[in-house]
Amino acid sequence: MSVLVIAEHDNAVLKTATLNTVSAARQLGGDIHVLVAGHNARPVADAAAKIDGVAKVLFADDAIYEHDLAEPLSLLITAVGKGYQAILSPATAGGKNVMPRVAALLDVAQVSDICAIVSPDTFVRPIYAGNALATVQSKDALKVITVRATSFEAAKAEGGQASVEAIAAGENPGRATFVGQQISKSERPELTAAQIIVSGGRGMGSLENFKLLETLADKLGGAVGATRAAVDAGFVPNDLQIGQTGKIVAPELYIAVAISGAIQHLAGMKDSKIIVAINKDEEAPIFQVADYGLVADLFQALPELATELSK
Amino acid sequence: MKVLVAVKRVVDYNVKIRVKADGTGVDTGNVKFTMNPFDETAVEEAVRLKEAGKATEIVVVSMGPQQAQDTIRTALAMGADRGILVGSDTELQPLAVAKLLKAIVAKEQPALIIVGKQAIDDDSNQTGQMLAALLGWPQGTFASKLAIDGERAEVTREIDGGLETIALALPAVVTVDLRLNEPRYASLPNIMKAKKKPIDALTPSDLGVDVTPRLITLKVEEPSRRKAGVKVANVAELVSKLKNEAKVI
């Protein structure tokens, strides 16, 4: 058995979701190889080679992989991945974009967003916004899988001594081209890797009010998250959305402020270790999953919280 | 330009689903079904393209039980021109749906296919990408903005770090996020008109596609519930609990 893990990165830094995916790969057993496809991405390949448990890094460095364009990337992964028993990618926006394409080219099913591995062909995955867990068995010889990062421990980033083998770039059909991007810049920890998240809902009321959450997040060294409703209202950018159709997080501490607790939101955060809810409506469903609930108006509670934490 | 839209009939997002006691699946008896919310967005976008004079015809396809016809009718009432129902009582997994859509594309020759980014029942997020791969077409997934300009589609995509814009040479597949638009409600006259719009009925064997599931569901269970917590009286108590009891700050 040998497993190919697709590295998630931005050409400079290896994203931690890759480490969680390597852990999942280890549970499958066998040699683990990591594919790094990027442009001027040597630091990523070197970082991948140091991951504990990785036997080999395959490195395709070419301008066609500078952006995560699914067309050239899926052709490369398909060509390289053919010889493996399983191909794993984190269930990030990048993984979700490219892996189904790989699966279709290989004529196999994809197993999306697995949260546990029962055996090398049997996996657990959430369905219906995490309100049910399905145990599924794959009948395909080659498994194409995306991995829910929060469900697997991160492999150690140091300690491995894998070789880095340069591989040739594949074809680029060239029918999709990169035009531009708007990447949110933040000094705060990355949402999916943060230990503490302060998250706001529609009840925050405005972009300005979200600053109250940012202040709190900075005091705690945490990240800021949001509901779909808060993003839709234009309070914060889309990359902060947590939930069934946003990001999945599981920090040590999740503070939900002015969030009602719709199932679609809970789907993205209910595996957090400690959940705090601050809401002025004592009937809000969020209180049913909160370890500590505070019925209060946020405009009173948040400044108080900032003061209390400074003591 | 002909536009093809795929719409799935799913359990309404407001329904709190229940897992069957025997662990074979989710109880779907007596629950409300609606069009997958992402697919409403897909239909709306197609209708807007038609209103803008960019699309000439909108064909909607749904696959599954006969009741999926209602889902097609909803799309027709929103402004789609005609429907195709691929009836099947076996579970249709994304790879099978993508293959069926590919067979329909061969007949219909659309220049643009719009699907939802994710079906809210299976949460797979696969079908559009698989279809694009099978057709050898470019894809623009998780779209929150779409502009068609001649032979080109410009798609703004929601990605983990923010937004990305890519240009696709048509024909192409676009999968949509809810933020792309606000779907309209069908008016009563349009609901009446939709009853007269044609729906073709096909089967997987008509299309020559083997839809045998590749993933076998061994069991479905409820996730473990969080135990109920406590209410704190004030901020001071909250901070004290977080420091001394939970030890997370």
Ligand SMILES: Cc1cc2nc3c(=O)[nH]c(=O)nc-3n(C[C@H](O)[C@H](O)[C@H](O)COP(=O)(O)OP(=O)(O)OC[C@H]3O[C@@H](n4cnc5c(N)ncnc54)[C@H](O)[C@@H]3O)c2cc1C
């Ligand atoms: C297909 C689909 C997918 C979806 N995916 C997601 C997803 O991924 N993530 C997600 O989050 N949602 C998702 N949703 C939306 C979800 O159903 C809810 O609509 C959304 O989560 C509600 O967001 P909210 O809690 O911010 O807003 P609301 O439900 O409007 O709640 C606002 C809360 O703020 C409280 N409040 C107001 N003012 C104050 C104040 N001054 N002080 C204290 N409390 C106050 C209110 O009591 C209320 O409980 C999805 C919906 C659909 C249909």
Ligand SMILES: Nc1ncnc2c1ncn2[C@@H]1O[C@H](COP(=O)(O)O)[C@@H](O)[C@H]1O
């Ligand atoms: N049975 C189906 N009938 C029609 N469209 C479907 C079906 N299954 C999936 N789709 C389309 O594919 C999208 C993504 O579904 P999925 O890959 O299952 O998450 C949906 O939003 C629909 O547009």
